[in-house]
Amino acid sequence: MPRFSVLSLTGIFIVLSLATAHASAAADAVLTLAEAERLALERAPGLLRARANVDAAAERAVYEGRLPDPQLTLGAINVPTDTYKLNREDMTMTMVGVRQAFPPGDMLGARTRRAEQELTREQARLETERRNLLRQVRQTWLELYYATQSLRVLETLRPLARRDLEAAEGRYRAAQDMQRAVFRARQALARIDEREPMLRAQAERSRAQLGRWIGAAARAPLPAALPLLSALPDRFDPARHPEWLAAEAELGAMRAEVDMARQDYKPGVMLDLQYGSRRPMPDGTERPDMVTAMVTFDLPLFRAKRQDRRLAERQAKEAAARYETEDKRRELESMYAAMLAEHEAIEARVRVFEERLLPNIRREAESTLAGFAREQVELRDARMRQIDAELELVRLRVDLAKTQAELLYLTGE
Numbered sequence: 305m306p307r308f309s310v311l312s313l314t315g316i317f318i319v320l321s322l323a324t325a326h327a328s329a330a331a332d333a334v335l336t337l338a339e340a341e342r343l344a345l346e347r348a349p350g351l352l353r354a355r356a357n358v359d360a361a362a363e364r365a366v367y368e369g370r371l372p373d374p375q376l377t378l379g380a381i382n383v384p385t386d387t388y389k390l391n392r393e394d395m396t397m398t399m400v401g402v403r404q405a406f407p408p409g410d411m412l413g414a415r416t417r418r419a420e421q422e423l424t425r426e427q428a429r430l431e432t433e434r435r436n437l438l439r440q441v442r443q444t445w446l447e448l449y450y451a452t453q454s455l456r457v458l459e460t461l462r463p464l465a466r467r468d469l470e471a472a473e474g475r476y477r478a479a480q481d482m483q484r485a486v487f488r489a490r491q492a493l494a495r496i497d498e499r500e501p502m503l504r505a506q507a508e509r510s511r512a513q514l515g516r517w518i519g520a521a522a523r524a525p526l527p528a529a530l531p532l533l534s535a536l537p538d539r540f541d542p543a544r545h546p547e548w549l550a551a552e553a554e555l556g557a558m559r560a561e562v563d564m565a566r567q568d569y570k571p572g573v574m575l576d577l578q579y580g581s582r583r584p585m586p587d588g589t590e591r592p593d594m595v596t597a598m599v600t601f602d603l604p605l606f607r608a609k610r611q612d613r614r615l616a617e618r619q620a621k622e623a624a625a626r627y628e629t630e631d632k633r634r635e636l637e638s639m640y641a642a643m644l645a646e647h648e649a650i651e652a653r654v655r656v657f658e659e660r661l662l663p664n665i666r667r668e669a670e671s672t673l674a675g676f677a678r679e680q681v682e683l684r685d686a687r688m689r690q691i692d693a694e695l696e697l698v699r700l701r702v703d704l705a706k707t708q709a710e711l712l713y714l715t716g717e
Contacts, residue, residue, distance in 0.1 A: 335524035337445050337531045343518035344441045345434070354426075354433040361423040369416030377401040377578065391583040397594060401578030408602065409567035418560035425553035431546035435713050441517055442533075442709040445526075448510035450702040451503045452526050457694045458496050458503070465493040465691075492688050499695075530701055533708045536647075537715050542636040545714060551632040555625040562622050565615040569607065574600035640714050647707040654704055657697045665693045 345351065382395040390396050469489040514522035542548050576598040582591040604611055668689070 333524055334527045335445075335521060336527055337442065340441050340445050340514065340518055340521070341438055343521055344437055347519065348437050348517045351430075351433050351437055354430040358423070358426045358430050361419070361426040365416070365419040365423045368419035369412045371407075371412070372405050375403040377403060381580070391585055394582075394585075394591065397580035397582045399578050399580045401576060401596070403574065403576045406573040406575065407567070408572040409570035411564060411567040411572075414560050414563040414567055418557050418564070421553045421556035421560060425550050425557065428546040428550035428553060431716075432550060435546065435716060437517070439709055439713040441514070442712075443706055444510050444513045446702050446705050446709070448507055448514065449526055449530065450698055451507035451510060453528075453530075453698050453702075454503050454695050455500065455507070456528070457698060458500055458691075461691055461694065462493070462496050465489070465496055469493055492691065495688060495691060530705060533705060534712055536708065536711055540637075540640045540715055542633045542640075544716070545636050546716075548629070548632050548636060551625070551629040555622070555629050558618065558622040558625040562615070562618045565611070565618040568611050568614060569604055571604065572602040574598075576600065636714065640711070643707055643710045643714070647704065647711060650700055650704045650707060654697070654700045657693070657700060662693050662697055665690050 378400055380390065380396070380398045382393060382397065383390065384393050384396065390398065469486070469492075471489075473486055473489075511522045576596075578596040578598075580594040580596065582593060584590050
């Protein structure tokens with residue numbers, strides 16, 4: 305019969321202990337809002353795409369303002385077709401040349417300015433994508449929190465509703481109350497059972513949406529406490545928002561495009577340098593080599609159908625970008641004002657619910673059960689009001705956090 309050494313048994317015990325500890329830690333792990341945000345910023349494909357666009361724009365900003373590559377020409381000219389020899393005719397020679405194009409005017413500078421503005425635009429779009437991702441993660445996480453917390457509220461209220469039903473049934477059997485009190489108590493319990501599957505489906509939808517950004521971590525349980533988001537700043541400046549900065553950079557790129565169209569009125573230049581080597585004649589006569597230098601200019605003669613139209617097109621696009629920038633500023637200001645008003649209204653409602661409404665509803669339900677109400681038919685109505693109020697308070701707290709998330713998207717905190 306095989307025997308295990310003490311060392312082997314100790315090793316097995318350590319492995320089992322580590323596995324148990326790991327499983328326990330995994331079971332105890334919760335998905336906080338901060339953790340969901342961190343995972344989304346690391347894994348979200350949309351954010352990775354925006355970063356790749358920034359990298360591409362940065363590379364373009366480097367090469368866009370450079371001269372085109374020079375051209376090297378090699379060949380032989382004036383070769384007689386009867387002999388194909390290079391030393392028979394006086395003008396036969398082998399050639400090597402270099403050709404360089406120079407764009408018109410300050411075209412290279414205009415291209416560089418356009419590329420730099422496009423880089424700024426992509427950087428602003430990256431920040432917009434980051435903020436929008438955080439906003440979506442926060443909104444979805446908060447909706448998941450609402451569903452799970454509402455289920456917890458229902459689980460807390462279910463024993464109370466059952467106690468109400470038992471009390472009503474006891475009174476009915478003792479002929480102390482009418483049967484409709486039993487029916488209403490049953491309705492209160494059914495109200496809880498009716499809401500539960502809807503909330504579970506909502507939780508599953510929210511987890512599936514979170515899984516788009518954070519993967520399997522979306523299946524982890526949520527903490528019981530609602531997280532505190534960053535405090536809101538005292539004022540909002542739309543000119544610091546990345547959506548406006550992207551629109552402003554697009555306007556800058558269009559201005560550079562207009563400048564490029566203006567440069568097209570100037571002639572481009574092509575510089576061509578060639579060196580021709582001539583071999584000695586058959587009788588030994590030396591022939592001097594030759595150098596050719598040429599400058600070629602573009603002739604923008606047909607401006608009405610080409611340069612004028614291109615300039616008009618770019619100017620129209622510049623005007624559209626300018627209007628878009630102003631529209632974006634107004635849109636951001638309007639969004640902030642509307643969301644701030646909604647945030648303050650919900651905040652006021654939460655205070656009323658927490659300090660006045662819900663405590664009174666809870667006391668009413670308990671006093672009805674204790675028999676302080678004259679008619680036991682009020683029992684169901686009191687408990688129903690408590691169920692609705694408890695869930696409404698969860699809804700209001702979540703909506704308050706969601707409006708704060710919207711405001712943080714605007715302010716960038």
